Amino acid sequence: MTVHNLYLFDRNGVCLHYSEWHRKKQAGISQEEEFKLMYGMLFSIRSFVSKMSPLDMKDGFVAFQTSRYKLHYYETPTGIKVVMNTDLGVGPIRDVLHHIYSALYVELVVKNPLCPLGQTVQSELFRSRLDSYIRSLPFFSARAG
Amino acid sequence: MAIFSVYVVNKAGGLIYHLDSYAPRAEAEKTFSYPLDLLLKLHDERVLVAFGQRDGIRVGHAVLAINGKDVNGKYTADGKEVLEYLGNPANYPVSVRFGRPRLTSNEKLMLASMFHSLFAIGSQLSPEQGSSGIEMLETDTFKLHCFQTLTGIKFVVLADPRQAGIDSLLRKIYEIYSDFALKNPFYSLEMPIRCELFEQNLKLALEVAEKAGTFGPGS
Numbered sequence: 001m002t003v004h005n006l007y008l009f010d011r012n013g014v015c016l017h018y019s020e021w022h023r024k025k026q027a028g029i030s031q032e033e034e035f036k037l038m039y040g041m042l043f044s045i046r047s048f049v050s051k052m053s054p055l056d057m058k059d060g061f062v063a064f065q066t067s068r069y070k071l072h073y074y075e076t077p078t079g080i081k082v083v084m085n086t087d088l089g090v091g092p093i094r095d096v097l098h099h100i101y102s103a104l105y106v107e108l109v110v111k112n113p114l115c116p117l118g119q120t121v122q123s124e125l126f127r128s129r130l131d132s133y134i135r136s137l138p139f140f141s142a143r144a145g
Numbered sequence: 146m147a148i149f150s151v152y153v154v155n156k157a158g159g160l161i162y163h164l165d166s167y168a169p170r171a172e173a174e175k176t177f178s179y180p181l182d183l184l185l186k187l188h189d190e191r192v193l194v195a196f197g198q199r200d201g202i203r204v205g206h207a208v209l210a211i212n213g214k215d216v217n218g219k220y221t222a223d224g225k226e227v228l229e230y231l232g233n234p235a236n237y238p239v240s241v242r243f244g245r246p247r248l249t250s251n252e253k254l255m256l257a258s259m260f261h262s263l264f265a266i267g268s269q270l271s272p273e274q275g276s277s278g279i280e281m282l283e284t285d286t287f288k289l290h291c292f293q294t295l296t297g298i299k300f301v302v303l304a305d306p307r308q309a310g311i312d313s314l315l316r317k318i319y320e321i322y323s324d325f326a327l328k329n330p331f332y333s334l335e336m337p338i339r340c341e342l343f344e345q346n347l348k349l350a351l352e353v354a355e356k357a358g359t360f361g362p363g364s
């Protein structure tokens with residue numbers, strides 16, 4: 001099991017943070033384009049899912065998987081979106097994504113007066129805490145470094 | 146019963162077959178006196194609740210029936226505009242049924258081609274080499290399973306999140322498609338499927354899968 005990468009978007013589609021661990025393939029476009037494509041896909045999936053759903057939804061879209069990876073999605077009522085790509089063996093990780101939001105983003109970025117909201121997070125503390133939190137996850141594999 | 150619907154999408158993203166096997170009812174009927182304490186608005190030829198969530202009536206729900214008679218889009222059964230009818234104090238008290246708007250066939254076509262592109266983007270954004278498109282999409286109310294054949298046809302099944310055995314059902318649908326649509330001399334490739342045997346066998350396969358896969362809400 002392994003974690004590939006993590007995206008953090010705000011409600012306007014700005015990528016607040018991106019980091020990757022075991023990513024073997026790039027999308028073949030610039031990083032900025034990739035963020036836009038990812039946000040656009042999630043935006044469309046959200047509207048797709050809300051139309052398709054036979055019942056009223058609570059959490060809405062949670063995850064999707066392809067033959068090689070699984071994308072986990074978590075959205076707060078304020079529109080912050082946490083997206084994590086892992087391999088297929090990882091089960092529901094809503095609590096992990098919620099922890100990234102509540103214990104890392106809110107504590108280290110929102111409550112930090114030196115971090116302007118709505119743009120890429122510059123805080124070194126946030127980056128390193130996030131990195132060590134992800135590395136400590138039970139499904140973060142050590143085999144690829 | 147826990148398989149909601151089946152879609153077949155051709156390689157160009159066009160919807161060529163659709164079947165709704167089971168639609169859970171989420172409807173609320175209530176009798177109102179004048180003035181109506183909900184804010185309604187017109188959206189996509191339907192009357193939706195814009196504000197005033199209460200008693201099982203939620204924002205986004207559409208007006209489905211007035212006094213027990215189904216409405217037809219934004220018109221009542223006898224051809225008057227719904228908003229006008231509900232704005233007239235003489236028509237009160239009135240009983241209105243609200244529920245999730247049902248998908249029109251136009252919307253289904255649109256959603257099918259939308260999924261076609263999401264499928265492609267899903268494989269482009271893969272962090273791993275050689276990934277397929279979206280095979281399973283999970284929400285809290287349903288799971289969407291997709292199987293793409295080597296020839297590019299996509300079979301999509303919407304089912305309850307707890308329903309098991311969808312993968313084998315998708316293969317079975319492919320088999321039924323090959324046997325009863327492709328081998329039908331009157332069927333032309335990539336075109337909407339109108340084959341009686343295909344439909345019969347598909348319904349049979351859904352029934353079997355629902356019984357074999359466990360724990361639907363009503364089974």
